[in-house]
Amino acid sequence: MNRPFFKRHTLLALLPVMGAVGLGLAVGFAPAPHAQAEAPALPATRNDLDQQTLSRVVRVTTPTLDFSKPEDFENMPGGAATTRKRVNSNIFSQSSANITFEQEGTFKLGNALFRKVWVSAPSSTQASDGLGPLFNARACQNCHIKDGRGHPPEGGADSTSMLFRLAHAPTTDDEKTKLADKRQLVIPDPVYGAQLQELAVPGLKGEGRIDISYEEIPVTLAGGETVSLRKPSYQAKTLSYGPLHPLTTLSPRVAPPMIGLGLVEQIHPADILAHADPDDRDGDGISGRVSMVREPRTGKPALGRFGWKASVPTIRQQSAEAFAIDMGLSTPDVPLHTGDCTQNEPDCLSLPNGVQKRLGDTEAPSPVLDLVTFYSQNLAVPARRDAGDADVLKGKQAFYGAGCASCHMPKYVTRKDAPYPALGFQLIWPYSDFLLHDMGEGLADGQTVGDAGPTEWRTAPLWGIGLTKTVNGHTFFLHDGRARNLSEAILWHGGEAKPARDRFAALPKPERDALIRFLESL
Structure with a gap:
């Protein structure tokens, strides 16, 4: 060895x-x-x-x-x-x-919320509205299918469990400063935001879609066996609100498996x-x-350990960002009622949100985020x-x-x-x-x-x-x-x-x- x-x-x-x-x-x-x-x-x-x-x-x-x-x-x-x-x-x-009987009940409540299908506001099902206005999925489970691994579109299937992150290099001193002190980790597209949203609530257009093509690349292994690797190419199509920023890049991400996250969170930083x-x-x-x-709630430096690029320090933050960006739902940690809508999408910003004051100040108030976090941890x-x-x-x-x-x-x-x-x-x-x-x-x-x-x-x-x-x-x-x-x-x-x-x-x-x-x- x-x-x-x-x-x-x-x-x-x-x-x-x-x-x-x-x-x-x-x-x-x-x-x-x-x-x-x-x-x-x-x-x-x-x-x-x-x-x-x-x-x-x-x-x-x-x-x-x-x-x-x-x-x-x-x-x-x-x-x-x-x-x-x-x-x-x-x-x-x-x-x-090894969780307790009481915690098993908490886990099952979190599971129900993880599978919950959200609807657009206003709705008669007030505890379930607030979706979007732009979104990629109606439920956490739609991306993390059976809490497992997502996939690219295959055979005409939709791309629900595959997302496209949008970002470009900083072009102004303000953008450079935000990246330097970690107030932001990326500079999103000025029109389409941090993620391309294919879906939208009634009366609003989705932002667009991505076409994927593959080039086959042969590779020869020891003994003469030949395998083929497929190299993907991505192209934005039918964009509803004009072109992307000239420097914006597309980063495809399939949903990762959910198992063991709470244990990973408890690995000592040392x-x-x-x-x-x-x-x-x-x-x-x-x-x-x-x-x-940075840990958003404290602003203190933290070790990123979740996400494809280790950009998230905690499961709670991962959950809150998914609520906001993937489904357009505000939480106490990320109180964005309009999700990933930008100032250059005024129709999106003008639509009603799903906040019910009797339930809290956000569309997915503290009990929802707490339960989904506990579920994800266990x-x-x-x-x-x-x-x-x-x-x-x-x-x-x-x-x-x-x-x-x-x-x-x-x-x-x-x-x-x-x-x-x-x-x-x-x-x-x-x-x-x-x-x-x-x-x-x-x-x-x-x-x-x-x-x-x-x-x-x-x-x-x-x-x-x-x-x-x-x-x-x-x-x-x-x-x-x-x-x-x-x-x-x-x-x-x-x-x-x-x-x-x-x-x-x-x-x-x-x-x-x-x-x-x-x-x-x-």
Whole structure:
């Protein structure tokens, strides 16, 4: 096994220098000067554990070198929160197995709101109106189908679970200042806003649609096997309110799976910081960077860990932004009654909203946001399948040997001081470092989002990836669903991940097949 693939992963060796590592992150990735100054506010060491417990956690989370058998508790990727329910199309919609009876009731209320179909205002169903005026979906579940993975339009299907973010480079000093101090992470299109909205309430036109075409690119693997990668192209069509800004770029995003989010939220920042190497000081070509954002309710610097570009620090914020931008519903955290409507869409701004004063000052008041957040925090990770299978173990060894585990970090122990005991002090296996990595020009979307450049993406967690077909009926992967299977997804990896991608391509077919078999077991 090549030693560089496990750099930074043996945390015990890093304990004496973790403070220096944390400071290096603050000044090493060169985002805005404001962010550089405040990033050291993040703890560089775990402050929730005593030294003896920390040493034990380090031993438990150090990547294995023994591939002859499954590791202890490997079949429980979400710790005690793992669901052991029967595997079927609803397996991603199960609650954390260790929550209380009372919390199970809260989870079910959140589930009902997650599935709730909203309508335009005014409506006789006052507790359900306020949709839009512009929107991409009428319910959270419409994008996160069965709490799983979205897909690009295929065979005439709609693009509900695929969205297009809009942004352009700053053109004024004011725009540059807003980006520099993280008051904004992007500059939206002046007419169409931060996201192209295909749908609208009655009496208003949707903003437009995107045409997608693909170019097939052949790739030859070891042994002469040839596979085809499809390279997408996107073009805005039938725009209702004039052209996009000349510098506006389109970034396609399919909805990611919802499982395990609450556990990810409870990974201690120090454990994520410890794996970053923004200047590639060890020279292995891997230079993962943290994404620093602002926590909207406090304005303080926070570690971005959610979203394709690690642009969101908390599940609550992710939920509030989805309410506002995807469905045009205001919440206490994002009180935009007209959602993503801009000043250049006056007809949109003039339409009524769904605020009911007897229920609160927003269309989706505090109880709604609280319940949806709790639901999202407690969607359980399913138990592993076939962790002890000989081919799976062989594939696991190939996965580590190819260098995939350098970014897809296998395991963590969540915070002991988590606000919900069910999510605290759990050994989890997400297979991600939650850092930004340069994935090469092939996957570039042309957008800078906060600290994430056009070629940079957060390492996607892999838990549950083998159940995509079972839950969602497809195997489309990556941020835009271009990959039609796991092999294609690996072969699209470029930039920092290109050496690992090349090692995969050079494996004999039985070993490649075993590596895919390992991924399918997650």
